[in-house]
Amino acid sequence: MTSQTNDARVAAPTGLEVGESVVLAIDDLRTHFRTEQGVVRAVDGVSLTVPRGKTVCVVGESGCGKSVTARSVLGLVDPPGRIEAGHIWWRPDPGTAPLDLAGLDPRGEPIRNIRGNQIGMVFQEPMASLSPMYTIGNQLTQAIRLHVNLSAKEARERAIAQLVRVGIPQPERRFDAYPFQLSGGMCQRAMIAIALACDPALLIADEPTTALDVTTQARILDLIRELQDETGMAVMFITHDLGVVAEMADEVVVMYLGTVVERGTVTDIFERPRHPYTQALLESVPAIGRGDRARLRTIAGMVPHPDDRPTGCPFHTRCRSAMPGLCDVTPPAAHDLGDGRVAACHLLDPDLPPSPTPAVAPVAIEITEPDHAVPPDPQIGDQPLLSVRQLRMHFPVTKGMFGRVAGHVRAVDDVDLDIHPGETLGLVGESGCGKTTLGRCIARALDPTGGQIHYQDPAGGRPVDLARLTNTQLHPYRREIRVIFQDPFGSLNPRKTLLQIIAEPLRNRWSGRADSAIEDQVAEMLRRVGLRPEYMRRYPHAFSGGERQRVNIARALITNPRLVIADEAVSALDVSVRAQILNLLRDLQDEYRLTYLFISHDLSVVEHLCDRVAVMYLGKIVEQTDTGALYAGPRHPYTEALLSAVPRPDPRLRDTGARIRLGDDLPDPADPPPGCPFHTRCPHRRLTRCDTEAPRLQDVTAGHAASCHYAGELALAGAAHTRGEHGA
Amino acid sequence: MTQPTPEPGATVAAEPRATSVAPPRKLLWWRFRKHRLAMAGLVVTGLFCFVAVFADFLAPYDSGHFNADYTYAPPQALKVVDTSGDGWDWGLYVNGYLSERDPDTLEQTFTVDESTRIPVRLFARGPSYELFGLFETDIHLIGPADPDGQPMYLLGADRLGRDLVSRIVHGTRVSMSVGLVGVAVAFVLGIVLGGVSGYVGGRTDTVIQRMVEFFMSLPTLPLWLGLAAAIPRDWGPLTRYFAITVVLSFVAWTGLAREVRGRFLSLREEDFVTAALLDGVGRAGIIFRHILPSLTSHLIATLTLSIPAMILAETALSFLGLGLQPPVVSWGVLLQEAQQIRVISSAPWLLLPGLAVVSVVLALNFLGDGLRDAADPYRR
């Protein structure tokens, strides 16, 4: 990068004068990591401002430098990272002159005074950020006494008041609890209590809800908003989730590869995005409640690694409107579009001669891939491909030295489920509800405690009960039912090449070695999932998360299976890559006539992909029906709450309608509550039957089953009720 | 029907980076190479192994060679050039001794006599030996030019006038091999029991773990002493050597078994192992093709780290007189000679075997640490 472009960026009217209304102004920040492989420019010229009392969301895919930006502000960049240039103006008090944090020694006294005192911080993993060795109260009082001179007793009182403030029930008891004794949501609340202990002027929250369930996330977001209203602090909120951005932000900063590509108010960004990346990002998110099942638009390729960033515009390798000869040579300057909107794209350069491409309105550019109509569903037969009956998976809880069985966790408890050939069945629920265990039982990675799994070979023959087969007997069926795993890293053996990984299920059938016929087959499969056949001899560490997930898919499909269990198959992926994989799954389903069991916690993805949905709670299916019916009119209060907790990528929906917030966290699955398992959290609970009598899963209307005593009477809101107001 | 065409740019650059096709072993080596201290450890360990293998050739004398005239003779400096006469006279030599006997204490004292010259040469003839038991030869790396003339003592002599260089070199062979053989025995025990324990689980696991705990709870030193004392005195040196090795490995396998079990347990939960199960791979296939390869690098690191303990244990036992017995020489046996304070004050060079122990233990520790750090090239 030449110094000229440097100057251009600084001189650009980015509105960076540190006025009184601004707490934090980052000006052309550059944080680089000098590693042995070269310099990684993780943050490369970021400018943004955080107005007093407002929420600024920094959004971008992984590796775009958003976390490093936040850490630079706090002076917490891990070595070998260093702030190379730029300023971080910090003005907690309009009466004082701004202070440049970038100039402070990251280990010095002044920054430590600011960190935790004037700037609070919350990180992604609440469990990892809290010390397991100290109680919550201990850590909280420490944080308070570090910055305020208080006696131990006063500090304790203040700490308890803090716990009350962040909505931790029974604060006196929780004060003496260790982090592992609390749920993830509680820990995150405790983290927020610590962050806000000294009433900071700015809270930096780095993906604070990413590790949490959607219901917990909704409440944590509420909490941050409430506390902000109460204290008037500013919030810098870092996230990859556009739904969360739409819920939280006043202003949005979109980052890509260490640079800010666009900034503006939340409505501007969501309704009139100007930068091609922002536009593409917004298009690649399936929005809940739209009932939209068309192919997702995707951003081609993936985020390049920051150590080999493209020249010119960092986005040009993936941009649909890239102008050859310009975009790949000159980095675009940040153009001020008025109203505090800034976007860095040559298309918005007023001096640019009109180019042959329809440059001014990149929105109008058609995507190249055929927007094909969803093909008619393959004939869904009457005979289910798989029918699960009273499936039970109980894990013993052992205690003491001799492994006395003290109880059972009922991870899967009397589940009935039918999967028809050619359909996609979604399985949703919070973490810990047993959906993954159910999937693993069906794949027979686990031996179920009880029940049957009838598999009907569509080619004929009698149904077999997979639950009763031994490992050897299962052998032929392992080829019919395959699994795509969630973790693109842990699921591929790092010591094997792609060929060995993908050919593993084939090699046992024929000879022990992989012969050339197998190689051809693997090559073909790699091509099908969008990877080059030459990659066959490479090891998984050479691939990104999205590519590994393609390998995972190839491994699942190499045996030409009937049923594919996709266990959170896209959860670990970035938004744009996720859209690619979802499209791929859809295409492969059409091509190979696959049946999917799609396990996910992400309700918008499930709506996009699935024909039918089953909702699980505490090891039981509580509702099961067609996707459209479920999202339009849920029949179980739990489904309703789940749907309402999903943040939607539309800022206009932010304050419409009351949100249902589920109290308390999931009950202990080793000791499920009597009566309706959901009664401890149900907003519609009635005293008469709910806590004594367990409801059964029954058809409310034809094909729509729910397990609630009042399923027929309750008027529950779905996700689709906003559809009329905001048609896509 | 749509062809899922690869979306443009969905693939990484076509030219493979070196790392993408590198097998795991290479990645490990690349990471290991960056570790300076570990590389130094590797070099030193390699040197010691070389010495152990070629001990007969490297040592000027065999381990039992003695000369009562040179009791506690001090080290001689090896000189390259003689400037005492006129002009420079090139050639390896050492100066001879002047010995004096104190008439009252009868103690013999040596002073280096600058005037006598004992010529020294490389590839000198000395006592004959069999190289690798294959062919007989009497060529030694270094030795006095005249095998029947005055002896040389580069690092001094001991109570019986035995050359310390030769004794340390021969001791290296014994001490290193005790470490390696002992660890090998412990390794087999540890892997088999730990692996069974980790993979099978359940009752078997409980039984093996209780056994491990029992062995671990026994205080090591008394156990060794007890076991070593139980070895009949009249066993030959070689039998005794093996008996001691087995005694040592008896205690060392427990740590290894725990390590292996822990890794097995955590690997069993890995998704890629589940994936292999779902691929229809049998139990043996999962263990030998998926779990064990993932373990090897860690195992090698752990092994390297447990050799020093073995060496130290042997040294300690021999030092206490319960381990190896003369005429077998090991570092411990050599140090046994340096037990008395009087000896140390008059012949401090007898402590030199201790230096050998320290350097090899440090080197192996650095090497093991480096291996352990490099063991997981896939750490995220």
Ligand code: SF4
């Ligand atoms: S500068 Fe060019 S490549 Fe970059 S976003 Fe704009 S049009 Fe696309």
Ligand code: SF4
């Ligand atoms: S049965 Fe009662 S507690 Fe359970 S979901 Fe229905 S209303 Fe709620």
